[in-house]
Amino acid sequence: MRSDRTLTGTNQTITTGERVGTRTHWETFDGRTADGDVAAVRSLRGEVPEDEYDRFDSLATQWQNVSGRETVRTLVDWGTDPEPWVAVESVPGELKTLANGGSVETALECDLATRTDLLGDVCEAIRSYGRYGSTPYHLRIGPESVVFREDPSGPTAVVDDWGISGLVTDPPVTPYTAPEQFDDGNHAGRQTDVYRLGALGYHLLSGSPPFADADRPLEDAIRDGIGDDPAEIPEDFRRVLRDAMSIDPDDRQDGAYQFRRDLVDARPRVPREERVVSGLPPLDGKDDEHGGDLDGTEDTDTEEPSGEDGIDDEENVEDKSERADNERSSEEEGSADDREVSTADETTDDSDGDSSRSTRSSVKIGKYLLIGAVVLIVLVGGFFGASALGLIGGGGGGGGDTGPSTPFIIGSVVNANGEPIDSSVEVTIERVSDINGNETDGQTNTTVTDGGRFVFGNVPTGTYEVTVGSTGVFRYGTEEIEVDENGTNGTEIEPLSATVSGRVADAETGEPLSTDGDGGVDASIELVKNSETVDSTTGGSYEFTIDPSGDYTLRATADRYDPVERPIESFGEQEPIELEPLPSATLDGKISDTDGTAIANATVEVIVDPGEVYSSTSDLAGRYEITGIPPDGWYVVEIQADGYETISGDIRITGANSQELDIELEQSSSETAS
Structure with a gap:
């Protein structure tokens, strides 16, 4: 990306100005929309393959879904020409911090409790995005994706990126990279975000990035773990960070919410008068870097903003x-x-005795x-939280057919075992008729499950169709429910079907049994139910769609391999099916002329059955080798070479061993005549 370039995005045209800064993942420029509004244009450093452009657009769209929240940086626009870029809000006083990844340093002058709260804001942003966005994980948390500022409500963290920087080919290793991301750069999981939050917390609470003093390559240090570091912060925090940055993801907190809870438990209770908040750029409406407000006009009002209650x-x-x-x-x-x-x-007691x-x-x-x-x-x-807080009253809202209380649709999406699913999926309700059976206009509402649970509040009574999206393993359909004045509680949406997938490989080499790969034979995989084959495929991999309530078996076979049958006990990706090769014999030797001259490119075939032939071609020295021949049998061997008479005959293979057969060929009559 260069300055003075006009970019056409999905909704706007933006012109880039001067380069503000360059860091590991992003290059940042001043920018202006066609309407003259200030923006920051960020271009990825490194190549993004074109086949990832759809993913880039998807992540940007999901970012826009949560854009503008207090802890989420506003996404102005995005595009892929001349390379993937995003335009984000340019908040006064913090553009250089955003561009150069110096957000942590701006917060180090704050007291420990305030820094803990800032890290908690990052956790809440990740959790909110996971609940309301389409992709539940961030995977790129670090100083380049977080800025800390002081707004009228106090110190606040603002998050951006949302995984986009991970689309570049071979993304660079940073002190915030989780160990599992070396093996799978697109690894997605709550525990990956927990690790990166822990690494950011290490920096924020100790004053230096993790592994800053490592005497070995950064990747090796990350794989070895942080040990008892950081020694300079209280032990309660050290325990939280050690758990978060465990090498094994299963040893970490379950997600950003649990990590935030542990932070709150460890945070010192600092009285108001002892809080220290300094170093953070204020959100005061004045743009120090552009000499005016965000709209480019001179700032004439320098009074600090305050709430209507006058709290400082x-x-x-x-x-x-x-x-x-x-x-x-x-x-x-x-x-x-x-x-x-x-x-x-009302008054309350807190841990400091302030009643x-x-x-x-x-x-x-x-x-x-x-x-x-x-x-x-x-x-x-869903208006669940607001109604529970008394902010939304009960009563009508459904054309008069709701009761005196406010109905809710409360339920869960479960797996084949009846347990709430871990992944987030969209749930849509459509009201198809009112309580009296009269057809409605089909009003719809959509939410995303959290821990498998979904809630819709303030819904009119009537008949609803509940539709659930796919998790990738389970596919759901549409279920009809009746909602009266008492609402529904406990609705469970069960999967209609599930997928099972995996691969079949040679137990000795690990290579897939597929002629599309390196193997010379295709596996045959059958899906068996009640002793009958209901589906099948060939090759080194398979994927079947099944009824989750049924009992199924996988049967894998391949020529010259022992077959394997395995019951399906779970869904999704299965452990590889490894087939053991059957015992086999080898036939080798030399093909030569009657005068002893080696014959190259001669074809030697061992014919076991009309459809089962093993062959080899002689090299420049006339040598050949045929492997995998079934042991203990009489077979036909046939040898052909250009310019020579073809010969064939019977051969007995005895046992699973190596036998040698040297063959002399006579030149054909036409060659002799010439």
């Missing part, structure tokens, strides 16, 4: 910490149906809860 910045910092504790408590203590919500003028939390602070917390509820309404389409 230090109070905002403490309120934000209290909000994190309150959010955690509300999620741990139970469902919204039995959660109690305090009014703004007189001000009414102003309570109002501030209530303000955040209201904002969170509204965002949840917009993104999920």
Whole structure:
């Protein structure tokens, strides 16, 4: 990417200005839209194969779905010409920090509790994206994808990238790369995000990146783990980071939410008057790098923004910490149906013994809860959280056919064993008729499962069709449910079908049994139910779609291999089926002229049956070797060479061993005559 280039994106035309900075993954430029609005244009460093452009567009679209949240950087536009790029909001005072990946350094002057809260904001952004985006993982968390700023509500983290930088060929290793990403660069999992959050936390809480003092290559250091580091921070935090950065993903916290909970447990309870917030760029509406506001006009209002309740910045910092504790408590203590919500003028006791939390602070917390509820309404389409907090009243909303209470559709998407699925899938409801059976206009609403659970709130009564997307292993259909004034609770959507897939390989070489690969024979794989073959394929791999409630067996066979039968006990990718080669014999020797001259390119065939032939071609020295011949039998051997008489005869192969057969060929009569 270069300066002074006009980029055409999906929605806008953007012109690049001066280069602001270059880091490991991104190159960043000033930018302006056709309307004159400021933007930051970021171009990937490294080559993105064209067959990844669709994936790039998909990730950018998903980023846009959560764009504009408090902890998610706004995506202005994106495109792939001349190479993949994104245009993001250019917030005053932090463009150079974004461009040069210096966000952690800006936060190091804050006290330890504030830095913990900032890391918690990153966790919440990852969790929110996983719940409301189409892809549940980020996979590229690091200083280039996070910026810390001070806005009117207090210190805040803002996240971008959302996995896009992982699309480049051979993405570079950084101190934030998880061990499993060396083996599978596109590895997707909650524990991968946990590791990278832990590595970012290591930097944020200790002041230096992990492995900064390693005396060996970075990849080796990452594979060896952090040990007892970092020694300079409290042991409670060290335990949290050690768990997060465990070499084995199964030893880490289950996800960003669990990691954030552990952080909150370890965070010191710092009184308001002892909080230190400095070094963070303020979100004050003034663009220090462009000399004006975001719209390019001169800034004439220098008064610090404040909430209508007049709470100062230090109070905002403490309120934000209290909000994190309150959010955690509300999620741990139970469902919204039995959660109690305090009014703004109630007092509470915290761990510091402060039993007189001000009414102003309570109002501030209530303000955040209201904002969170509204965002949840917009993104999920289910009003569960807002209703539980008393922000949305019950009553009508369905053309008068709802009861006095607000109906909910609450359910879960389960696997073949009846357990809630781990992956996030879309769930769509369509109201097809009202409570009296009258046809409706087919209004739809969509949400994404969290731990397999889905909730739709404030729904009119009537008949609904619930449609669930595919997980890649399980395929779901559409189920019809009735919703009365009491709603539904406990609806389970079971899979209609499941896939099983895998490969078949030689047990000795590990090579697939496929003539498309390096092997010389195709495997035959049959899907068997009740002793009957219901589906089959050939080659080194297979994929079948099955009824999850049935009992199935895989039967793999190949010429000169022992067959294998294996019951299907799980779904998705199966362990490889390895076939053991049967005992075999080898026939080798030399093909020569009657005068002893070696004959090259002669064909030697051992014919076991009309459809089973083993062959070899002689080399320049006349040598040949035929392997894999069934032992203990009489077979026909035939030898052909250009300019020579073809000969054939019977040969007995005895045992699984090597036999030698040297053959002399006579020149054909035409060759002799010439």
